[in-house]
Amino acid sequence: MTVNKVTRMYLSEDEIPKYWYNMRADMKQKPEPMLHPGTRQPITAEELGAVFCGELVKQEMDMDTRLVEIPEALLDFYKSTRPSPLIRARFLEKELGTPAEIYYKFEGNNTSGSHKLNSAAAQAYYAKGEGLKNLTTETGAGQWGTALAMACAFFKINLTVYMVKVSSRQKPYRKAVIETFGANLIPSPSETTEVGRRILAENPDTGGSLGCAVSEALEAAMKTPSCRYVLGSVMDHVVLHQSIIGQECKIAMDRYGIKPDVIIGCAGGGSNLGGLIAPFIGEKISGKTDTRFIAVEPASCPSLTRGRFAYDFGDTGRTTPLIKMYTLGNGFIPSSEHAGGLRYHGMNPTLSKLRHDGYVEARSAKQTDVFRAALQFSKIEGILPAPESSHAIWAAIDEALECKKKNEKKVILFGLSGTGSFDLAAYMSYNDGTMTDYTPTDSDLEKGFATIP
Numbered sequence: 133m134t135v136n137k138v139t140r141m142y143l144s145e146d147e148i149p150k151y152w153y154n155m156r157a158d159m160k161q162k163p164e165p166m167l168h169p170g171t172r173q174p175i176t177a178e179e180l181g182a183v184f185c186g187e188l189v190k191q192e193m194d195m196d197t198r199l200v201e202i203p204e205a206l207l208d209f210y211k212s213t214r215p216s217p218l219i220r221a222r223f224l225e226k227e228l229g230t231p232a233e234i235y236y237k238f239e240g241n242n243t244s245g246s247h248k249l250n251s252a253a254a255q256a257y258y259a260k261g262e263g264l265k266n267l268t269t270e271t272g273a274g275q276w277g278t279a280l281a282m283a284c285a286f287f288k289i290n291l292t293v294y295m296v297k298v299s300s301r302q303k304p305y306r307k308a309v310i311e312t313f314g315a316n317l318i319p320s321p322s323e324t325t326e327v328g329r330r331i332l333a334e335n336p337d338t339g340g341s342l343g344c345a346v347s348e349a350l351e352a353a354m355k356t357p358s359c360r361y362v363l364g365s366v367m368d369h370v371v372l373h374q375s376i377i378g379q380e381c382k383i384a385m386d387r388y389g390i391k392p393d394v395i396i397g398c399a400g401g402g403s404n405l406g407g408l409i410a411p412f413i414g415e416k417i418s419g420k421t422d423t424r425f426i427a428v429e430p431a432s433c434p435s436l437t438r439g440r441f442a443y444d445f446g447d448t449g450r451t452t453p454l455i456k457m458y459t460l461g462n463g464f465i466p467s468s469e470h471a472g473g474l475r476y477h478g479m480n481p482t483l484s485k486l487r488h489d490g491y492v493e494a495r496s497a498k499q500t501d502v503f504r505a506a507l508q509f510s511k512i513e514g515i516l517p518a519p520e521s522s523h524a525i526w527a528a529i530d531e532a533l534e535c536k537k538k539n540e541k542k543v544i545l546f547g548l549s550g551t552g553s554f555d556l557a558a559y560m561s562y563n564d565g566t567m568t569d570y571t572p573t574d575s576d577l578e579k580g581f582a583t584i585p
Contacts, residue, residue, distance in 0.1 A: 164456035246550030248279035256283035270345030273472030274306030276364030298339030347449030365401025374407025402480030436494035464580030470558035
């Protein structure tokens with residue numbers, strides 16, 4: 133079998149990676165440590181342990197262990213949906229008339245419709261192992277909330293999900309699925325927490341943000357017996373779990389002698405992008421390859437392209453540790469655009485450091501341009517992509533057309549991190565012409581920057 137005849141590259145169950153890859157171990161310059169919000173000193177494992185599960189704290193703070201073993205019971209769970217397919221977008225290549233080869237890693241083959249289950253299962257597994265009875269979390273577009281509800285149902289743990297209010301209105305069937313798996317869903321900000329009531333008092337009409345939802349979930353975790361907080365992005369242990377995506381890509385591509393020239397992922401908190409690029413960026417840091425890495429974010433929430441690289445809180449309530457990251461300020465409230473999973477003011481600290489050191493490029497896209505690319509892709513490749521994933525599609529098409537213009541044959545890999553089955557209201561808005569674009573002005577951004585401590 134030759135590369136030119138390969139369209140879908142499947143791995144066997146036995147080829148699922150047995151280890152997660154910690155790219156921080158190969159970085160020449162490590163990310164800055166998180167700081168305690170009160171003392172402003174590097175936070176300790178004991179202090180993080182008041183919020184997170186013990187094993188997750190260990191993974192979060194470990195910058196030196198390159199390979200972290202995946203527990204056997206978790207590998208058994210992964211086999212229900214993994215390995216996921218790596219697909220060559222031949223029809224899209226033909227439509228674009230490009231000499232480029234385009235591949236995408238499809239993570240939508242599970243009920244959550246996204247990559248989020250990779251970390252949800254891991255975090256629920258560790259919580260169960262520590263004897264916890266309850267978990268709290270936030271969710272934006274709902275993929276993470278759905279995935280964690282699935283995992284908690286499997287491991288028999290109670291779950292409360294604080295979902296960004298505007299997303300809960302846009303995606304009512306996400307609520308139905310999350311509750312079907314037994315979790316309790318609360319639109320955020322809400323009247324159920326002190327921080328929620330404070331945010332509503334200051335801005336009664338707010339549609340919320342991931343930062344708001346994080347604050348509420350943290351407060352609820354601290355006040356609930358036998359409970360910890362878990363989250364689906366931003367933190368390094370989440371990116372670690374998602375490294376299974378990039379490792380599967382690399383195994384499949386190495387088998388057929390395929391070397392990606394460009395790797396593209398959407399970027400909100402950073403879990404999907406970080407997981408996709410992890411093993412490849414390790415090779416670039418060591419000088420083995422010259423692959424380009426592109427993070428794509430909404431123009432309405434441009435942390436990597438217009439944000440500041442600074443220590444900031446991870447939540448609107450200013451209760452989390454301080455994280456050195458690209459940020460728009462913890463007080464920045466993004467517009468109510470449809471890519472709910474990308475409406476976050478900051479970015480994973482490791483990805484932020486890689487961006488700051490020049491290893492990762494960043495670009496932003498307007499909402500209507502993203503949906504135009506999504507429709508083009510879905511009509512040709514037959515998969516309805518999530519709005520978040522469509523940012524990567526937009527950039528992949530742009531790169532492929534640039535190859536056509538220059539008559540360059542490059543290999544482009546992008547992450548199709550989820551499906552758009554629960555995003556039909558967004559597609560209706562685009563199709564009927566009511567969708568609009570919003571790009572914050574410099575003055576708008578300054579209001580958020582003013583909240584950076």
